[in-house]
Amino acid sequence: MxxxxxxxxxxxxxxxxxxxxxxxxxxxxxxxxxxxxxxxxxxxxxxxxxxxxxxxxxxxxxxxxxxxGGVNEEDCLPVIDKLYTEGVSSVLDYSVEGKAEENQFDNALEKILKIIRFCDDREAMPIVVFKPSGFGRFLLYQKKTEGVALTTEEDAEWGRIINRFDTVCKLAKEKDVEVLIDGEESWMQDAADDLVEEMMRRYNKDVTIVYNTLQLYRWDRLDYLKDLHQRAKESGFKIGMKIVRGAYMEKERDRALEKGYDSPICENKKATDDNFNDALNYILNNLKDISVFIGTHNEASCFLAMELMEAHNIAKQDNNVWFGQLYGMSDHISFNLAAQGYNVAKYIPFGPVKDxxxxxxxxxxxxxxxxxxxxxxxxxxxxxxxxxxx
Structure with missing residues (x-):
């Protein structure tokens, strides 16, 4: 109960x-x-x-x-160790945004690889995270999503993005560290989805290493998940999915209005909540095929997850189910869930103060x-x- x-x-x-x-x-x-x-x-x-x-x-x-958590990985260690005394794991999130040069993407790659190595042999850090636009130009993802033909130079650039994704996922597989890949704006997301799916095909054969993100304020995401599930069953790979409500609502609605297309965002908060809970239900009904990171500050959704886990006899410590909240917020959810024995991780943003x-x-x-x-x-x-x- x-x-x-x-x-x-x-x-x-x-x-x-x-x-x-x-x-x-x-x-x-x-x-x-x-x-x-x-x-x-x-x-x-x-x-x-x-x-x-x-x-x-x-x-x-x-x-x-x-x-x-700090300005660099080492600076975050006291926070990571402190959280783990209460059973709360950490996901180091290098939160430097808005970069657009090839050397900056290479630097971001090196940073994520360093974090994966930093995670190795640290029980408190089983997961890493990055944004697709951290590894390549946003506009290139957009062109791929819109089906616009790439120039020869852009084709080579896209090849470098694929290599960055692959390099991270390969090392993560070797070190048994899970990789969460964040969701971004809808007008670039299809290209990112396709790329993450390819990484799942390569690295999620036996256990789940690679996770995509479903932003469930989008009304089309549950159908996307079901289609992906079908492809995964046919091709023999496991799905990793972080589920969140979403982070770009105003921007999405404004762009849809400006460009004259239907908004991809659910019509109201209730529809978003229902969509999130339906996706949660679908995943926990199919846990043999899909692992989930439940990224939410919503108490009702957490209670629903706990009830569904109980109904399906899913152990609290089953590594296919994680709860996650941001550092500095919703400690009443994170620490109380951890005290009950659930898998819980805090997203720990870090980086130079100015950045x-x-x-x-x-x-x-x-x-x-x-x-x-x-x-x-x-x-x-x-x-x-x-x-x-x-």
Whole structure:
């Protein structure tokens, strides 16, 4: 029987937070809950960094240290080790965005390979992650998705992208580290999907190493999963799938309106929730063929996953099912699930403070737009502060 009050346990949720860290978290979420403050803070931070003002220490001591693990892999080790004392694993996420040069893609490849080697022999780090656009130009994925013929130079460029994917997946297979490949905008995603599927065919023969991402605010994704499942059964490979609701909703809707095509996004939040839960149900019904990383901050979806696992007699420690949340958020889900014996991992963003700022700004803006998320964090932090006083 699932304990429906599980996520109310703030003692377990914030067990790793000192009183001062608890106060910092409360202050940050209070700030994030105000849209004008986020807007002003973002503008001031961007200006200060561009003007080379000495603000990195301040950023590091507040928002960076709350949402990020460190500036490099070694810097993240204390966070990784600390989380693992409570049974929570780590997924190091090199969160430097917006690069577009070949040498930058090669640098990103070397960074991911270094992380895989860093994961080797570290039980606390069984998974790595990267974005397709970290390994190649976004516009090239877009051209492939739209079926536009590539030039000779672009063909060679695409070949280098395939090689980067293959190099990562091959090493991950050797080291028995799972690879999550993030989803991006719909107008480049088909090319990424095809490439990830090819990696699954190569490296997911016996166990699941390579995972694609389903952004389930898209109404077509469950059908895509079912079609992929059919191909996997016919060709004899396993599917790895990270399921999330999605990260580019406004951008997707604006582009559909501007270009005059039907929006790929579900019509409302309920339709998105239903789509997510239907995909979860489908995967847990087919766990012999599909492994899942359940990336969600939604309590109802977590409860549904727990109930489905119980109904299908899926062990809590079955490596085909992982729950994941972002570092600095939803500790009431992560730590309470881990305490119950489920596989849980935190996404740990890292990178130089200045380079990680676009990620942090997006995180603040997303929290502002999902007011329920922020108010839930504040309520739980308030409850824990009160509990500690008593």
């Amino acid at each position: 699932i304990n429906r009050s599980l996520f109310e346990n703030t003692g377990t949720a914030f067990t790793l937070k000192s009183d001062s860290e608890l106060e910092r978290a409360y202050f940050l979420f209070k700030m994030i809950s105000s849209e004008p403050l986020v807007r002003i803070g973002t503008a001031v931070t961007n200006f200060a960094l561009k003007a080379h003002l000495p603000v990195e220490k301040l950023i590091r001591a507040t928002v960076f240290d709350h949402f990020c 990680v700022m676009p990620y942090l700004i997006r995180r603040a803006e997303e929290n502002t737009s999902v007011s329920g998320q922020t108010s839930r964090e504040l309520t739980l932090l308030k409850t824990e502060k009160r509990r500690r006083k008593l």
